[in-house]
Amino acid sequence: MGLDPDPWREMVGQAIALYAKATDPAERVTLAASLLVGDGDGLSALIMALCHHPEGGPLLAAAHAVARTDEQRRILSGYLVRRRRGVTGIDDPGFYLNRDTPAFHTAFLEGDLLAMVFREYPGRYAVLAMQLGEGVEDLVVRPVADEAALAEVLQARTPSARTPMSVDDCRAHVGAAIASLRDRRASTPWRALGHLVEERLFPTDEEAPGFVVGEADARLFLDRLAQIVVDGDFNLLTEVVFPGSAAEVLMDLVGSEGLTVPLGIHAGVARLEIVFETGSHNEATAVIIGRSATDEPLTCTRFHLCSAQDMWWLYELEARGVGSEDRMLGSVWRSLCGPNHLPLQIFDELPEYEQELVVGLLDDGYRLDEIAAVLQMGRTLDLDGESGSVAAACHLAWARLCGEPAFAANLIERYDADESEVTRLLEKLPRPPEPLQFQAR
DSSP states (O other), X not given: OOOOOOHHHHHHHHHHHHHHHOOSHHHHHHHHHHTTTTOTTXXXXXXXXXXXXXXXXXXXXXHHHHSOTTHHHHHHHHHHHHHHTTOSSOOOOSSOOOSSOOEEEEEEEETTEXXXXXXXXXXXXXXXXEEEESEEEEEEXXXXXXXXXXXXXXXXXXXXXXXXXXXXXXXXXXXHHHHTTTTSOOOHHHHHHHHHHHHHHSOOOTTSOEEEESSHHHHHHHHHHHHHHHHTOGGGGGGTBOTTSHHHHHHHHHOTHHHHHHHTTTTTOOEXXXXXXXXXXXXXXXXXXEEOTTOOEEEEEEEEEEEETTEEEEEEEEEEOBTTTTBXXXXXXXXXXXXXXXXXXXXXXXXXXXXXXXXXXXXXXXOHHHHHHHHHHHHHHTOOSOHHHHHHHHHHHHHHHTTOOXXXXXXXXXXXXXXXHHHHHHHTSOSSOOOOOOOOO
């Protein structure tokens, strides 16, 4: 009919040929997984062409065997069922991976190489070998047919410098490596196969976002926060938010969304990764990266934590941008800043100077998380004076604290403040500002 040939069918034909020639199960796993990179919950044109190719059964079965356990795998299951109707025999991917109940067998660390062995089915194993660095730099998933083959695989490298690892050790090493990426993009091998590691080390409910963390304290803190978010029981936020803190002020202003919106929970984030930066025994900073199902960094939130009663608490949070250009996800920006920000729930209940201060900060483009921090600072300093003068002093003090340009004359005029009183209030502030002290309640 004069139509151009289908380029996807030609590419699928090449992939099928490569798959048929591969004799190593690890190569087949990698090839099948690489076809799914970047597809997220849906299927690309290439995979759709594979689903309809008459010779694509084995490769389609392999793609289904390694696909993410979400909408992507469900769609592939439907195509496999339709292919098998009325057909004798079942397409065999040539390897066996247990996506539901794999059992941890053993693991060891050899330099930067972490190798984990899982028992997939009776007599069948899988070796997951990964090179750790800033993220997982390389990852190979090798299905093994029997115990003799497993022994051969494990002896392929010199075992003299191996350190045995427990599953908790593996979780800590992998979590720390991935978290060290911060807002950079993960490696191609990890984007293709990393979910096979995650579902074994960081199991989560099928409907819930995954949460990957590094250090044990960070994991425990974020798991508590994650469970609250997943269950939707935001009354439990009082168990992780420090009383009287800027985080609590933010929740008073806009509700629980003040904590969930910056994380991107409802904006495509499928997994949270945390870098826990301990500053002292009672203060720390955690950087939380929200990633999509295909490992794309979407959000970056800085948590300021304090330690009291033998646990960590959220004291203050900052919504930040991703990458060198510090770009913030649009939905997060609109919720925290500008005319369409989250509605204030207790504005009329705020003291008069705080009402004036909130309006002034919004006019200057401050985000809700920043406004909460300013209000908390004002409450801590407990300044006395006319409402306009106190509002102007707090606004000017915060701007100077953050190194932002602010002109006292303009703020004094905006808040209808008394210049001498503003000067008196500013003289009461520490120079430079001293860090706030945390005490157990």
